[in-house]
Amino acid sequence: MLKIAYHPIYTHPLPEGHRFPMIKYELLPKQLLYEGTCIEENFFKPEIPDTGPILATHTEAYYNSLKKLSLDPKSARKIGFPLSKELINREVIITDGTIKASEYALTYGLAMNIAGGTHHAYSDRGEAFCLLNDQAIGARYLIQKRLAKKILIVDLDVHQGNGTAKIFENDTTVFTFSIHGANNYPFKKEKSDLDIALPNQTNDQQYLNTLKEILPKLIQKQKPDFIYYLSGVDILATDKLGKLGCTLAGCKERDRFVLQICKDLSIPIMCAMGGGYSPDIKTIIEAHANTFRVAQDIFF
Ligand SMILES: [Zn+2]
Numbered sequence: 001m002l003k004i005a006y007h008p009i010y011t012h013p014l015p016e017g018h019r020f021p022m023i024k025y026e027l028l029p030k031q032l033l034y035e036g037t038c039i040e041e042n043f044f045k046p047e048i049p050d051t052g053p054i055l056a057t058h059t060e061a062y063y064n065s066l067k068k069l070s071l072d073p074k075s076a077r078k079i080g081f082p083l084s085k086e087l088i089n090r091e092v093i094i095t096d097g098t099i100k101a102s103e104y105a106l107t108y109g110l111a112m113n114i115a116g117g118t119h120h121a122y123s124d125r126g127e128a129f130c131l132l133n134d135q136a137i138g139a140r141y142l143i144q145k146r147l148a149k150k151i152l153i154v155d156l157d158v159h160q161g162n163g164t165a166k167i168f169e170n171d172t173t174v175f176t177f178s179i180h181g182a183n184n185y186p187f188k189k190e191k192s193d194l195d196i197a198l199p200n201q202t203n204d205q206q207y208l209n210t211l212k213e214i215l216p217k218l219i220q221k222q223k224p225d226f227i228y229y230l231s232g233v234d235i236l237a238t239d240k241l242g243k244l245g246c247t248l249a250g251c252k253e254r255d256r257f258v259l260q261i262c263k264d265l266s267i268p269i270m271c272a273m274g275g276g277y278s279p280d281i282k283t284i285i286e287a288h289a290n291t292f293r294v295a296q297d298i299f300f
Pocket of ligand 1: 157158159232234274275276
């Protein structure tokens with residue numbers, strides 16, 4: 001059974017005109033139910049988790065300043081969301097979605113979160129719409145609970161997972177791998193364990209050749225017993241922020257390749273959505289829905 005974390009708070013309203021497409025978190029589950037890719041039973045509702053797993057990744061000072069809404073204005077501006085109690089709760093609940101989906105992945109092979117992939121969050125600060133790093137929290141949780149020994153994070157969002165790279169910089173139990181746009185945010189990139197920076201307008205063939213060349217060898221070498229996949233759809237040519245040139249079909253093939261290799265090698269995989277900023281919301285939903293369609297096809 002495909003388990004997907006979803007909570008109505010994922011679509012917490014933002015002020016009119018805010019450029020973050022919050023609406024996708026409402027439309028995506030609706031689309032998946034409407035078309036029959038998912039049934040209600042696929043979804044589970046995450047909650048406010050214990051602070052333990054969050055504080056294994058984030059500093060207490062930073063987490064407290066979020067909870068108390070006492071972040072200094074400059075740090076709050078870097079995050080880019082109008083911070084409120086509800087928005088902080090939203091982010092905390094998303095991390096619970098990723099933790100629980102990680103546990104479901106151990107049972108079912110694959111589990112997903114309708115949101116998450118907040119890879120720009122560092123241990124002591126947030127930026128670019130990311131407050132808490134859900135997959136980093138999930139990875140630390142699995143390692144500390146001894147549910148995994150070696151984790152590979154496959155971050156294929158167009159933006160480099162700078163927060164994730166930094167968090168695990170000196171941690172040999174988690175290998176960070178990022179394929180991203182060379183000229184995309186963050187402009188000062190961190191060093192992942194493996195970074196592939198692609199030039200502007202990279203097309204499907206170039207993108208997929210790179211992925212298919214590198215990922216199998218990387219898995220063979222690192223021998224992860226758990227994989228986190230960040231399936232951002234901002235690699236599309238239509239994306240307002242991304243500078244790559246992939247099509248919907250190429251993006252779907254990317255997902256298929258990553259999920260298939262995990263299925264073939266019986267490596268549990270947890271998948272979080274990440275970014276997607278195409279001007280037409282239908283394109284964003286179609287691209288994210290493809291990840292769930294492929295997941296159902298391959299695993300269930
Ligand atoms: Zn992104």
